[in-house]
Each structure stands twice: as C-alpha cells, then as structure tokens.
Amino acid sequence: MTDFVQLLVAGISIGSIYALTAIGFVLLWQTSNTINFAQGEFVVLPAFAMVLFLVVLRWPFAIALVATILVSTLLLGWLVKELLVTRLLTMGVLPLVIATIGLSLFIRYSLQQFWTPLALPFPPIFPRVPIRLGTIIISWEEVMNVLLAGLVVGALQLFITRTRLGWAMQAVAQNRTLAAVLGIDVSRLVTLTFVLNAALAAVAAILIAPVYLVKYDIGIGLGLKAFYAAIIGGFNQIRGALLGGLLVGVVETFSAAYISSQFRDAFALLILLAVLLLKPEGLWGVKEEWAS
C-alpha cells in the first residue's frame, strides 16, 4: 500500500509536467493546425537556458526564471511563428509537420554540438527534506510540481474562458475563416498561442530539469509523451490534455515498477493505440467533423 501511494504520487507529479507540455501542444493545434513535433525540444531549450542563467552566469533564481521565460517566448514563440508558421500555415498540415521535425533535430543537435553531449546537473529548487505521512514518504518536489502545474493550468483556463482575448482564441480554434470574417486578427492570435505555448514549455522545463538531468536528447521522450497525452485525452480539449498527461505519467510509473522497466515506454503507447482504434477523438475529446 505504501509503495502504491508513493508510486501514484510520483506518477501524478511527472504526469503534471507531461500535461503542461501537452496543453501547449493542443493549443497550437487548435488555433494554427500546427502539430509541433519539436514540442520536446521546446522544453529542452529553456532547460538549457535556465542552466546558463542560473548555474553558469550565477544569476539569482527569480531573475534567471524571468530571463528563461523571456528567451523561450521570444525564440520559440514569436520567432518560430514569424519565420516558419506564418509562411507554412496556408499549405496544409504535412509541410508544417515536416518542418517541425526539422526544427526539432536542429535544436537537439545544435545543443549537442555547440554546448555539450553530456547531461548537466541542475540544482534542486525545492527543499530536499522529504514529507512523511506515516510510512509514506513524499518529496517536496513532487508536491510542488503538481501544485505549480495546477496553478498554471488554472490561470490558463481563466484566461481562456474569462477574457476577450481568450474568447477570440476559442473562436479561432473553432473556425479560423469565420473568426477572421468577424474581425479577429487571426495571425496575431496564432502568435499569442505560440507565445503561451513557449511560456508553458518554459515552466515545464524548470520543473522537469531537477527530475531528469538536463541533456540534449531528453526532448524526444518528452515530446512523445506530450503527444500521447494529447491524443489519449483528446486533441481538441485542454481538459483532455490534462487528463492524458496525468494518465501517461501514472501508467508509465506503475508499469515500470510492477511490470517491466525495459518496456516502460511501450505501455503508454499501447493505451494510445487502443484509444486511436476505439475512440479516436480521445477519452475526453469532442468528435471533429470530416476535414482534409
């Protein structure tokens, strides 16, 4: 029982980071039909930036944090949107898919080549003293990951449902042409989505950095899990990505502990395949109309 609870908490903790990554991913898809295959690298790059500011330059934590989010939103949000997406948006889904695959390789191998192929350690953000509840031992890190992720998702949800800009985003997600006709500046909103996604990725990066080490290739696994989470939960809903992320985290943690750690990546994938075959719109998604 003790093991079970501890594994559950660990799973939810890592799952909440996957969920953060997946939500941005879903937002991009909704407003701009971008399947961002570089989503994992969108988390890795801010993690490296954080190492640069915090460890190499020895800036205070708060300043390093703000600088990381700034760098991420500028480079991965604004710049990627302006250089890549604006031009490819009109050409359908496939060119963007291939372009983001290229972008992911570019970021990954640039970090490896021009920075380091080794894993960089990252100082713990939260106290290392564990929390004891009877026989159950939980780390501060795990609790704070869940709380912070929850806070960010809550704020995002408020933004989308309560502000004019959020309503405009929903309108663009539902029908881009109609939104444009109604006078919404679609291009500006797509930029906003990219900036939001980059900010979410930066938060995920700061949370994941102490859990994994910071290495150029951790984005492969992260991006995949965000994608699994999005598909399992439902590609067109934020709540779906949230559910999917938590589910992937928990399933992965339990299967690694109880079934086989060698095949830990395979179990989330099996759920994914089952969902695709049985309920393609996702566990908590909404059916999309036929569109090509």
Add this chain to the structure above:
Amino acid sequence: MIRRFLPLGVLVFCALLPLAFEQYKLYVASLTLVYLILAIGLNLTLGYAGQISLAHAAFMALGSYPVAILGPRGLPFELGLAVGVVLAFGWGLVVGFPALKVKHHYLAMVTLGFNIIAFLVLRNWEGLTGGSFGISGIPRPAWGPINFASDRAYYVYILGWAALVVASAYWLLSSRWGRAFRAIRENELRAAVVGVSLRTYKVMAFAIGAAYAGIGGALFAPLLGYIDPGAYTLDRSIQFLMMVVMGGLGRFEGPFIGAAVVTILPEVLRASEGLYLILYALAVVLMMLFMPKGLVGVWDWLVISSKSRI
C-alpha cells in the same frame, strides 16, 4: 527523344560507375542503392498516397532480421528476403489499418510509436535478435557455384534488385493504382465519391511501401554482415523521410536524388555526425519554406529555363 533517353543513360552510367571503385566507395554506392529502394517505398506511401510513415526503419528491420537469423543457419538469402518481405507487408497492413480511421497527424504518431516498440522488441528479445549485441556473420547470397561474396559482386546483386524495384514501382504508379493513390492524396472525399475504394488503396499504399522497405532491409543485412537494433531507430526513419522530402515528394525522380544526396553528401563532407545532422535539419526546414517541391524542383526549373532560352 533526347529528353527521354538522357536521364536513362545518366542512370545507367551512375549505376555502373561504382564497379570501378574500391572498398569504401563501393560500400557507399551499395548503401545508396539500398536506401534508394527504401526511399522508393516511402515515396509511394507518403509522396503518392499522402500517408505519412515514421516507421520505415521498423519495416526495414523486418526485412533485415529474417536474413540475419536464417542466413547463418545455412538457408538461402532469398528465403530470408521472402520471409522479410512478407513480414514487412503484413505489418504494413496492420500499421496501415489505423490510417483508415485517423488523419495524417495521428498516423505520424501511430507509426512513430510502432517504430519505438519495434526497437524495444529488437533490443530486448535477446534469444532471437541477439539484443543490443546484434547478429554478426551474416552471409551474402550465393546461387550454387556463383556467389556474391565479394563487394563488387554484391553491388551487382543489389543493383539487380534495385532495377527490379524501380521497374515495378514505375509499372505500379502508371497503372490504375498510381492514379488511385494520387487521387486519395489530393482529396480523399472526392476520390471516394468517384469510386476509389479508400479502404483498399490506403492500406495497400502503406503495405506496399513497407514491403519495399523489407527488400531494402534484407539487402542491408549482409552489406556489413552485422546488424544491431541501433540501425533501426526512429532517427533512421526520419532520415528516410528527409530523403523523400529532399528529393521531391510524389515525384518518381525524387528518391534517386534524395537517396544520393542524403547518403553520399555526409561521406564527402566528412563532417562530424552532429554537424551534418544540423545542416540536414536546417536544409529540411528551408526546403519546406522555399522549395516545397524538393530538389527535383531545381531540376525542373533548369529544364524549363534552358528550354525558354532556346
């Protein structure tokens, strides 16, 4: 007349040229042919039928491992190849089946997942695949007294299969199948309305592409005589994707250009692996932005501008 036979002549010249090469260059030439076969398969699936596949390396593995497992036990190479092609085709049907239900971005994910599972199985099923140590001592094909053990003879053997694959792909694409594939790529709904069976053609486009990957994989195994799971990773699948995209999606000439550029260029540049991957990645992004038709577009442009000059 000249326009028709010039490319063919250039092709024959390029195919026979490596016979004058030695060891390493001959190896690169053989590898290029193997990759050409694989790229033709992916071009069929992605370029013509518009079904994205990121599992091409997994299908390649399905071709390689039967050869690697049966060959050292004294069974003929062609038997291993046949088993591999059947396996690749069968799994192509299985993986292609979700293509009926989901749109291409999901398909990218399903196939990518398949490649990851395939890699995990190859690495962990040690009894059959030798795990991460792989399998060594894979013999090259032999027909009674004639054997293809030398590098040059094996190049000729691969060339024979490549010619067969090119010819069959050409025949397939100019038949009603090719037209159906293109119709589906351009507009599924319209294709279905005019009577193209989406179910049959979508799954078959996938399975046939996979079968070609099986042939390429089978020929790949004896090339070095050693294989391990590291040759069949997701990165390799992405490399095939780059080949097809760089050459020119949905163009018959595409895979020739793509396979040649992606295989030979890094060997010539001799840059470190990381650096050329960066360059490739950049090239893919730039290509999508400014040359979505691939390098074949440059060729077209040269032909057109030379015509208008006359």
